[in-house]
Amino acid sequence: MKLLVDAGNTRLKWQLCGDRNVVHSGFVGLDADEPFSEITRWSGDIERIAVSTVISEDKRRHLQSRLEALCAAPIVFHWAESRRGGLVNAYTDTEKMGADRWHAMYGAWSAGPGGFAVIDAGSAITVDYVSGSGKHLGGYILPGKQMMLRSLRQDAARIGFDTRDARAGEPGASTTECVQHGLVWLWESMVARIQADCARFGLERTIVTGGDAEALNNAGLSATHEPWLVLVGLAAIDQERELE
Ligand SMILES: Nc1ncnc2c1ncn2[C@@H]1O[C@H](COP(=O)(O)OP(=O)(O)O)[C@@H](O)[C@H]1O
Numbered sequence: 001m002k003l004l005v006d007a008g009n010t011r012l013k014w015q016l017c018g019d020r021n022v023v024h025s026g027f028v029g030l031d032a033d034e035p036f037s038e039i040t041r042w043s044g045d046i047e048r049i050a051v052s053t054v055i056s057e058d059k060r061r062h063l064q065s066r067l068e069a070l071c072a073a074p075i076v077f078h079w080a081e082s083r084r085g086g087l088v089n090a091y092t093d094t095e096k097m098g099a100d101r102w103h104a105m106y107g108a109w110s111a112g113p114g115g116f117a118v119i120d121a122g123s124a125i126t127v128d129y130v131s132g133s134g135k136h137l138g139g140y141i142l143p144g145k146q147m148m149l150r151s152l153r154q155d156a157a158r159i160g161f162d163t164r165d166a167r168a169g170e171p172g173a174s175t176t177e178c179v180q181h182g183l184v185w186l187w188e189s190m191v192a193r194i195q196a197d198c199a200r201f202g203l204e205r206t207i208v209t210g211g212d213a214e215a216l217n218n219a220g221l222s223a224t225h226e227p228w229l230v231l232v233g234l235a236a237i238d239q240e241r242e243l244e
């Protein structure tokens, strides 16, 4: 079996894959003591480990040591690339691009024809646009939901609010409503801009992934929700690299 790992700044997402299908999957907090405790029962069957990560080098080394403790299988880290299979990265310095963005784009590119927007609502929110010919038009990086709420709590003395999730972007009449509706209001504005950009660039598909994907869809994005998109792209690339 192959173990696929997507290590973002908040959570580790993993899948154990047989020849044709995903056998087990899960996610765990990035800083969990034993992030792979759920997987140890299958460690003897793991023949290869492929990783997509955006975490710090210290955390990457710790992740590698946790994987080495799990099993003896080779561990391959995959990073953003300048091109693959007709997909061409807009970045000239691809080393600076988060691996998750490239793998999510490749997952969407491999899924079918037509230009697309891919949104990853994670610790940060990333938006990337790819034309029907596979040209990455570029993208955006914005603070994620918890980052925005945390900055309000930490950097403003008199803002105390509940963590209740709002679904409306109506004007708020309390601190909690102003904060929670403000988040939805911002997302509704972002959604409207993404939809206008898709019309402008002729992008037929919109795909969303990440822990806040459903919340973004509730704010009107109405995109195809692919929770494992990064790992779909990582799996395809790792398989191609194995055969190279
Ligand atoms: N069980 C969960 N644990 C942590 N964050 C979660 C969870 N469920 C949803 N989220 C939301 O998902 C976001 C993190 O998404 P995720 O895709 O895991 O991030 P990353 O890829 O950056 O690690 C957080 O901002 C949070 O709002």
Ligand SMILES: CC(C)(COP(=O)(O)O)[C@@H](O)C(=O)NCCC(=O)O
Residues within 6 Å of the ligand: 008, 009, 010, 054, 096, 097, 098, 099, 100, 101, 120, 122, 123, 124, 125, 126, 141, 144
């Ligand atoms: C923007 C990101 C932090 C998103 O990662 P995540 O929210 O999944 O932790 C990650 O893609 C990243 O570290 N990018 C590097 C900068 C860039 O892509 O230009």
Ligand SMILES: [K+]
Residues within 6 Å of the ligand: 008, 100, 120, 122, 123, 210
């Ligand atoms: K991510």
